[in-house]
Amino acid sequence: MPPHRVSRRECASVASNLSIVVRDLHAVKSIKQALEQQGLFDRARKITTRPHHTQQQQQAAADSTAVSYVPVLASFDAASLPADLLESIELIASNGSAANGDQVIAFVADGDLCNAQVIPPSDSDRIAQALLRAGPSGCYVSDASCLVPTRWERLGDVVLFPHGTFGGLDGAEKGGIVLRELAKGLGVKAVGVQGEIEGPTRDSKAVLMWGGDGWTTHRENGVVYRFDVTTNMFASGNGTERRRMAEWSPPEDCPCQPSETGSVVVDMYCGIGYFTLPLLALNPRRSIAKVCACDWNPRAIEAFRASLPLNSIDDLDDRLEIRQGDSRLLGLPDGPDEAQWSDTADRVLMGLIPFCWDGLPAALRVLKRSGGWLHLHGNAPDGREFGERVGREVRAAVREGEGENEGEGEGEGEGECASCEVCVCHVEGVKSYAPRVWHWVADVWIRREQTNG
Ligand SMILES: C[S@@+](CC[C@H](N)C(=O)[O-])C[C@H]1O[C@@H](n2cnc3c(N)ncnc32)[C@H](O)[C@@H]1O
Incomplete structure (x- = not known):
């Protein structure tokens, strides 16, 4: 996705989903502890590590480096962190959700906005947002952060959750709206749950809980696999x-x-x-x-x-x-x-x-x-x-x-x-x-x- 410049005002106005972008991954733990001590760490969100492209790298399609996104509350103020830790934060980001769910990441170095880019939300963000959207009529309501499944497998345009997620198969009907929102949010055609892989033919026993059929086209390491998730296993x-x-x-x-x-x-x-x-x-x-x-x-x-x-x-x-x-x-x-x-x-x-x-x-x-x-x-x-x-x-x-x-x-x-x-x-x-x-x-x-x- 091409970088997208934002103004300093825009940057301030999207500060409700604030994260700190930490380049030195070794410093993440101590920064989290310092934030927790000051009540500024946002427990509702997870620390995520994602590839980061600089503007130049993106244009040149060069390799990326990883950075960690440490979620903080809107009241976060960089001055509240101890000076030695501040040195580890080479970039400070204000991010917020754009209308399509993309996050606007604005990089600030030495107090100055220097660069910004739009990145798509992680699957974890999409799932949390879908659960919140389904809230009023769904059954997984109130505090979506408690309900976000911690594991799932994206196989092409199908997402499979571990067996038992959503209260097992009995939950399928009453969870219909939730599953539809999940499929929509994740941009997939079907959502299902994994089953045991057993027996001499090692068939998949996955069951779709939303969506028509399990045939999917999955890419891995530059190789394309076409298979039916309800029949064929894929580890x-x-x-x-x-x-x-x-x-x-x-x-x-x-x-x-x-x-x-x-x-x-x-x-x-x-x-x-x-x-x-x-x-x-x-x-x-x-x-x-x-x-x-x-x-x-x-x-x-x-x-x-x-x-x-x-x-x-x-x-x-x-x-x-x-x-x-x-x-x-x-x-x-x-x-x-x-x-x-x-x-x-x-x-x-x-x-x-x-x-x-x-x-x-x-x-x-x-x-x-x-x-x-x-x-x-x-x-x-x-x-x-x-x-x-x-x-x-x-x-x-x-x-x-x-x-x-x-x-x-x-x-x-x-x-x-x-x-x-x-x-x-x-x-x-x-x-x-x-x-x-x-x-x-x-x-x-x-x-x-x-x-x-
Ligand atoms: C699915 S792969 C295993 C992939 C991966 N290594 C794993 O086990 O998770 C195992 C395959 O071996 C096949 N298989 C098992 N015993 C076999 C046999 N005696 N002759 C031919 N195919 C066999 C199964 O049908 C299955 O497709």
Whole structure:
């Protein structure tokens, strides 16, 4: 949004939603404490941290830096802050709501208005405003700040709140006006609540409480995903891992110093294309030659195919093969790939939680005979423990695949493997999954002895 200059008078007249803009993020805590002591901190609003573009940066579309907005009461006066803290506030902002809900942020340095810009309100502001608008006839009335849900997920033009928000599904009817205002305020076509993701097909059980259908077009990391939020799951928290997989190359500091770069990838649990789409859309053609993707959920495959043209990927692209079926049978004549993917992959993605051990024999069949990389997902309390378990499971699966007996390889310790080298090179923490349980991904390098046939 282009910067918009305001006069000093305008600046003063919009001082009812006053915030202090703090550039030094380390100073935010002490400024908040000082404001609280003086009764000037506005408890009805949250401290938010947002990117800040200077006027020049905006014009040049350059990188942004983050600043914190500390809400203060209208009676705030900069002189009431201790002098040492004042030094941390390089900018002081008066902001107020414009008619369309945008906030006018006016920057004042050394008492002089130096710049101003219009920024759209945060989703949190929009939700609070919608709840207040719905107030007179809605059921979530009186003090909107107490009712603003603290978590939600925006997936394209649909917003999902945690299960139980708005009093659960029973609240849907009486909350109709509230939901309509929320949808209007957030600029989305539908509002719903999340459901448990469970069962072998990991379907979404989200329920829409306002709005017609759940099909949405969601953008993340420059990739477009088309899916139905009421059927297909989408874990927003896994965005960094999706990008990591797309940009991944073998780590240089890995003790086994592998040389393969991973140009053929098998995605064993592709779902709606969580990893395959970024791999194809973000990766230069020279580093990913082909992705072979499998999932047994027809609803996920349907959504996956709907996303392809939105990412300029042709369904008939020779870089992509999609198969529907049980990926544990991959690499077998009666498997979904009819054994065609056998001994082809440089990398195998095993994106299934809580554990993907069941898929290890198939992963080792599709991995090149000489070896390659596995990316194994799993839930565990800590990464080191997960990495150790991964090492044991992979060595056992290689041994089993090679027909080695438990007793073979005398002198080897538990989990050793006579015919292979297995190195758990890296364990990546994806996100917190439940209290004291994390979702991890282990990048594992395998080198196998070449056997004839
Ligand atoms: C949704 S993704 C998981 C994404 C993310 N890593 C997570 O679990 O939150 C898991 C996918 O694996 C598929 N799946 C699970 N077991 C499978 C199997 N044996 N064969 C093929 N697909 C399977 C499910 O249908 C689902 O689409």
